[in-house]
Amino acid sequence: xxxxxxxxxxxxxxxxxxxxxxxxxxxxxxxxxxxxxxxxxxxxxxxxxxxxxxxxxxxxxxxxxxxxxxxxxxxxxxxxxxxxxxxxxxxxxxxxxxxxxxxxxxxxxxxxxxxxxxxxxxxxxxxxxxxxxxxxxxxxxxxxxxxxxxxxxxxxxxxxxxxxxxxxxxxxxxxxxxxxxxxxxxxxxxxxxxxxxxxxxxxxxxxxxxxxxxxxxxxxxxxxx
Amino acid sequence: xxxxxxxxxxxxxxxxxxxxxxxxxxxxxxxxxxxxxxxxxxxxxxxxxxxxxxxxxxxxxxxxxxxxxxxxxxxxxxxxxxxxxxxxxxxxxxxxxxxxxxxxxxxxxxxxxxxxxxxxxxxxxxxxxxxxxxxxxxxxxxxxxxxxxxxxxxxxxxxxxxxxxxxxxxxxxxxxxxxxxxxxxxxxxxxxxxxxxxxxxxxxxxxxxxxxxxxxxxxxxxxxxxxxxxxxxxx
Numbered sequence: 001x002x003x004x005x006x007x008x009x010x011x012x013x014x015x016x017x018x019x020x021x022x023x024x025x026x027x028x029x030x031x032x033x034x035x036x037x038x039x040x041x042x043x044x045x046x047x048x049x050x051x052x053x054x055x056x057x058x059x060x061x062x063x064x065x066x067x068x069x070x071x072x073x074x075x076x077x078x079x080x081x082x083x084x085x086x087x088x089x090x091x092x093x094x095x096x097x098x099x100x101x102x103x104x105x106x107x108x109x110x111x112x113x114x115x116x117x118x119x120x121x122x123x124x125x126x127x128x129x130x131x132x133x134x135x136x137x138x139x140x141x142x143x144x145x146x147x148x149x150x151x152x153x154x155x156x157x158x159x160x161x162x163x164x165x166x167x168x169x170x171x172x173x174x175x176x177x178x179x180x181x182x183x184x185x186x187x188x189x190x191x192x193x194x195x196x197x198x199x200x201x202x203x204x205x206x207x208x209x210x211x212x213x214x215x216x217x218x219x220x221x222x223x224x225x
Numbered sequence: 226x227x228x229x230x231x232x233x234x235x236x237x238x239x240x241x242x243x244x245x246x247x248x249x250x251x252x253x254x255x256x257x258x259x260x261x262x263x264x265x266x267x268x269x270x271x272x273x274x275x276x277x278x279x280x281x282x283x284x285x286x287x288x289x290x291x292x293x294x295x296x297x298x299x300x301x302x303x304x305x306x307x308x309x310x311x312x313x314x315x316x317x318x319x320x321x322x323x324x325x326x327x328x329x330x331x332x333x334x335x336x337x338x339x340x341x342x343x344x345x346x347x348x349x350x351x352x353x354x355x356x357x358x359x360x361x362x363x364x365x366x367x368x369x370x371x372x373x374x375x376x377x378x379x380x381x382x383x384x385x386x387x388x389x390x391x392x393x394x395x396x397x398x399x400x401x402x403x404x405x406x407x408x409x410x411x412x413x414x415x416x417x418x419x420x421x422x423x424x425x426x427x428x429x430x431x432x433x434x435x436x437x438x439x440x441x442x443x444x445x446x447x448x449x450x451x452x453x454x455x456x457x458x459x460x
Binding site: 015040127129 | 254255272273274275284326328331332333334335363364365366367368369370371372408409410411443446447450451454455
């Protein structure tokens with residue numbers, strides 16, 4: 001076995017990563033003959049025998065159980081259509097929207113109206129066209145006020161940090177309410193506009209420096225300044 | 226009369242100087258610029274996004290839509306803007322040469338749009354366009370088996386040359402140009418066009434010269450892509 005790259009190297013599509021059958025191709029890679037080749041631009045991650053590429057760019061692709069931030073774009077008799085930043089809109093059925101009883105001919109706009117921003121969870125993904133959401137659950141609701149920024153969805157884990165360490169740090173220092181959607185949308189609502197702007201700056205900084213070591217320390221320093 | 230010395234002093238198997246840059250269009254999902262000599266191509270990629278009209282959607286895989294366009298100021302004599310017979314054909318061959326390198330099976334029913342704009346033309350525009358487009362696709366995070374790079378080789382007079390410029394293409398004793406595109410991981414040829422007269426032996430030699438030049442372009446493309454993402458770290 002011969003691995004030709006190091007952990008945390010930046011790789012590009014078509015780049016030869018390893019020779020031999022001992023390594024296994026993981027996400028973002030494929031095998032051709034004896035070779036393992038990168039499929040996406042990203043950072044290399046070696047875990048045991050598996051070689052993976054963590055993408056650095058690309059659109060959000062919906063996954064089951066992701067928490068996302070969406071915008072209501074259509075209201076029908078039985079539910080809502082929600083824009084989640086993917087090629088197709090997701091569906092929110094009225095029975096998944098609230099634990100309240102909704103009468104048969106009720107006006108659904110009293111729950112979520114056109115243009116409302118909601119935090120929701122993906123319950124079901126089939127193909128690329130059928131995506132079902134739920135807003136039943138802790139923290140899943142209509143988001144009022146605040147502001148929304150967009151970051152690359154592959155960098156969301158760094159904004160959240162290990163067991164939410166990073167996001168807790170930002171929340172404490174800026175006194176803002178923050179919800180990070182896996183689709184790269186971040187909702188920020190703070191007591192003053194200045195504090196909201198600080199939170200926006202910090203999250204943009206994390207996005208830029210997502211792959212550098214010691215990120216938490218630098219962010220802490222930045223926030224205390 | 227034989228063509229013994231190239232008009233710009235290059236060696237016969239030497240390409241013009243090249244430059245590549247990734248991430249030049251902020252609002253696009255992926256973008257890149259590729260310059261070879263005086264030819265400059267910029268490419269932008271949007272998607273995967275919903276495809277309209279719906280009957281074009283393929284439930285098995287995503288599709289690729291390429292669009293090649295020469296801007297009106299890209300040539301000496303003003304070009305009438307908009308698509309024409311030539312640009313429609315080049316869009317099609319570009320699409321076909323990029324498709325083997327892409328893996329759109331994870332994005333059924335969607336489309337990935339590629340827009341190639343030639344802002345300055347001095348021969349080899351389709352090749353520059355393909356080089357820029359494949360970098361832009363990688364920048365957009367589309368899964369790819371490899372990068373595609375392309376170069377034109379050809380026969381000027383009785384000499385076999387790499388990367389013809391406009392003057393060589395218009396050589397008085399006749400010139401033939403052969404655009405070649407290959408994929409970076411296995412040097413598989415994805416584009417090969419020939420319009421003119423070349424003997425079988427010459428063709429074989431031209432192909433070898435083209436494939437060799439393409440591997441050089443692969444390196445430039447790889448470096449440009451890495452440069453963009455490394456730049457983000459150093460900031």
